[in-house]
Amino acid sequence: MKTNPSAKEMVQIDLLRRSSGGDAVSFKKLYDFSSPQVYNYLSNMLQVRTVIDAAFLETYQNVWKNAKNYRPTLKVSIWILGIARSIAKQKMEHPDVKELISQHKNSEYNNTITDTIDQETWQREALRNLDPYHREILGLILMPHTTYPDIAKLLNLPLQQVKTDVFTAKLAYKKNLVLDSTK
Amino acid sequence: MKVSKLQELVPLYINGAMSENDRRVFGQALKQNSVLKQEYMEFYELDSIIGHTESVDLKQLEQLFKTLDLNKSAPAAPKIKPEPQKEPEQPIKPAIPLTESQEIRRVERDLQNYDDDYRPEKFSKEYFLYVFSSPKVAWAIIGLQFVLLSLLAVFRFPHSLPDSAEGNNVEVMNVVFADTATQKDIRELLVDMKAQIANGPTDIGLYTIYIRNNARQTELMIDRLKKSKLILLAEPAFAGKPR
Numbered sequence: 001m002k003t004n005p006s007a008k009e010m011v012q013i014d015l016l017r018r019s020s021g022g023d024a025v026s027f028k029k030l031y032d033f034s035s036p037q038v039y040n041y042l043s044n045m046l047q048v049r050t051v052i053d054a055a056f057l058e059t060y061q062n063v064w065k066n067a068k069n070y071r072p073t074l075k076v077s078i079w080i081l082g083i084a085r086s087i088a089k090q091k092m093e094h095p096d097v098k099e100l101i102s103q104h105k106n107s108e109y110n111n112t113i114t115d116t117i118d119q120e121t122w123q124r125e126a127l128r129n130l131d132p133y134h135r136e137i138l139g140l141i142l143m144p145h146t147t148y149p150d151i152a153k154l155l156n157l158p159l160q161q162v163k164t165d166v167f168t169a170k171l172a173y174k175k176n177l178v179l180d181s182t183k
Numbered sequence: 184m185k186v187s188k189l190q191e192l193v194p195l196y197i198n199g200a201m202s203e204n205d206r207r208v209f210g211q212a213l214k215q216n217s218v219l220k221q222e223y224m225e226f227y228e229l230d231s232i233i234g235h236t237e238s239v240d241l242k243q244l245e246q247l248f249k250t251l252d253l254n255k256s257a258p259a260a261p262k263i264k265p266e267p268q269k270e271p272e273q274p275i276k277p278a279i280p281l282t283e284s285q286e287i288r289r290v291e292r293d294l295q296n297y298d299d300d301y302r303p304e305k306f307s308k309e310y311f312l313y314v315f316s317s318p319k320v321a322w323a324i325i326g327l328q329f330v331l332l333s334l335l336a337v338f339r340f341p342h343s344l345p346d347s348a349e350g351n352n353v354e355v356m357n358v359v360f361a362d363t364a365t366q367k368d369i370r371e372l373l374v375d376m377k378a379q380i381a382n383g384p385t386d387i388g389l390y391t392i393y394i395r396n397n398a399r400q401t402e403l404m405i406d407r408l409k410k411s412k413l414i415l416l417a418e419p420a421f422a423g424k425p426r
Contacts, residue, residue, distance in 0.1 A: 018344070023246070024248075024251075029246070031244060031247070035239040035244075039239045039243075040233070044233060053243065055279075056239075056243060057246060057247055057250065060247050060251075061247070061250060061251060064251050086412070093297055111229070123195060123228065123229075123232045124232055124363060127229070127232055127233070138229060139233055140199055141194040141198070141224070142197060142229060142230045142233055143198060144198050144199055144200075145198060145199055145200045147195060147197055147200045148191070148195075163191055166191075166194065167190075170225065170226070170229070173229065174225070
């Protein structure tokens with residue numbers, strides 16, 4: 001649904017400001033605004049439900065604690081995604097979580113080869129088999145109302161590199177599609 | 184615009200980050216350019232796979248609110264209602280998309296609601312700012328100041344000594360101090376007698392003083408004044424008691 005980003009952004013800044021003063025009602029509203037994006041992002045990155053849920057919870061605990069540190073050089077949604085990103089990265093480096101993700105991939109793969117393989121399953125597999133950075137950048141650029149400069153700020157990369165990386169990630173996805181279909 | 188530049192814009196067209204005007208122009212380019220159309224199809228396909236949740240499970244919110252150190256103003260975590268009995272399935276009506284202006288109005292209405300709901304935490308800095316910026320408080324302070332000023336105006340006049348507050352009597356005396364009396368002596372005498380100068384001196388050195396005491400003691404005081412070496416003359420004034 002198309003909305004006016006600046007009006008929406010103003011609302012979110014106001015909610016975050018109030019949350020920093022301990023206003024739980026505003027925090028709940030901010031959560032309502034932002035949680036789908038954050039959950040999608042974490043799902044795309046972490047893949048395993050229990051890990052996603054834990055990271056999601058930690059993200060909003062951090063948002064609540066650090067709301068007073070927000071500076072409006074970033075969109076609120078991007079600032080929250082930045083927190084989610086650093087938590088996701090920590091989780092992905094943890095050996096137990098690595099093991100869980102690996103097990104999850106294997107079980108998904110086994111399901112795929114026993115079930116009827118349709119086009120959507122191929123596409124999902126192609127996406128899942130991308131390296132995490134490519135999967136992340138594709139997820140980010142397709143997130144509602146996100147722009148290249150937003151992603152550049154979030155990833156702390158030059159704008160042109162972000163554009164190139166989106167292009168490269170999509171090429172890698174297409175390559176995976178071809179590979180999967182020939183299995 | 185070059186095709187490569189237009190290709191960069193495809194994800195923004197899909198995720199809604201483009202302005203309405205840019206969308207219209209881009210939409211026309213999309214119809215005419217097959218390379219662009221292919222790019223659009225690929226991103227569209229990716230978007231449908233990545234998927235976008237519209238809302239997160241309420242359990243998450245409930246759990247979050249349990250773990251956070253929220254103050255008393257925190258709303259209770261939403262209760263998860265038990266699944267209602269499933270009714271026979273009905274065809275789902277597609278949601279009617281809001282136009283841009285309707286959406287802005289909705290956000291503004293939400294913003295207004297936030298202001299109505301806003302109650303900062305008690306005794307925080309925001310709380311005091313919120314309370315003292317209230318017009319009701321401003322009017323109350325103005326009213327209080329008015330009452331205080333009125334009271335001050337009534338009680339501030341020097342001659343408005345309390346007439347006979349319970350058990351007190353006020354006498355007005357005309358006195359002439361001796362030439363040898365120093366200012367210090369006179370002040371000590373007046374303090375000792377609970378008296379104060381109301382007027383004077385006149386051309387002949389006459390002072391008017393008030394003596395506050397109960398009726399019996401006042402007579403003694405007058406007597407004492409008359410006997411004092413500091414006083415040449417001490418007589419009750421004819422004007423009577425001050426009002």
